[in-house]
Amino acid sequence: MPDLPDLPVRQLAYFVPDIDAAATAHSAAFGSGPYFAFRHVPLVRSKHRGVERPFDHSSAYGQWGNVMVEFLQQHNPDPSACHDLYPQGSGQYGLHHTAVWVDNLQEAIARFDAAGMPLAQISATAFGTDFAFVDARSSLGHMIELYEGTESLRGFYAMVREAAQRWDGSDPIRELGESND
Numbered sequence: 001m002p003d004l005p006d007l008p009v010r011q012l013a014y015f016v017p018d019i020d021a022a023a024t025a026h027s028a029a030f031g032s033g034p035y036f037a038f039r040h041v042p043l044v045r046s047k048h049r050g051v052e053r054p055f056d057h058s059s060a061y062g063q064w065g066n067v068m069v070e071f072l073q074q075h076n077p078d079p080s081a082c083h084d085l086y087p088q089g090s091g092q093y094g095l096h097h098t099a100v101w102v103d104n105l106q107e108a109i110a111r112f113d114a115a116g117m118p119l120a121q122i123s124a125t126a127f128g129t130d131f132a133f134v135d136a137r138s139s140l141g142h143m144i145e146l147y148e149g150t151e152s153l154r155g156f157y158a159m160v161r162e163a164a165q166r167w168d169g170s171d172p173i174r175e176l177g178e179s180n181d
Contacts, residue, residue, distance in 0.1 A: 011099035013070035015082050019060040020173055022071040027172040032064035034167050038176045046123035053078045055123055063164035081121040081133035081143050095142050101149030105130055108146050
């Protein structure tokens, strides 16, 4: 793709009706995990296709080999990058996005747009992490999530990876913020 940097995929994310059921099933089938559930991720803003909209979602994050896996559940019926692929009420679920780290989020959004992958949604967490979904359906069949590889984000990825390395298979779903020893 023209003018797009070499960005390794950091995460595969699946849109699912229930993050706990999806993470438990994936763990049982593939040995992935443990999963760290973050329920109702607090956002300070979210724009879908240029319109401010609520985006109430929960995610479970785990390690599967060399890549993080996310299971993503949207709780509200509003339009979103999730519902762009899997319309509300359709009963359809599956791969939603791959995630990559970029040096500068706004510059990366512009580069992807110039390559035919327009911005679908941009959101900001209450913890200071901005993320964007660019629409790569025409070329890849899914969204790509962009976010800057900040120190806190790299630390989170490292925590999930390290938990998998010492995991004995018990307690496959853990709540973020609880002791994970």
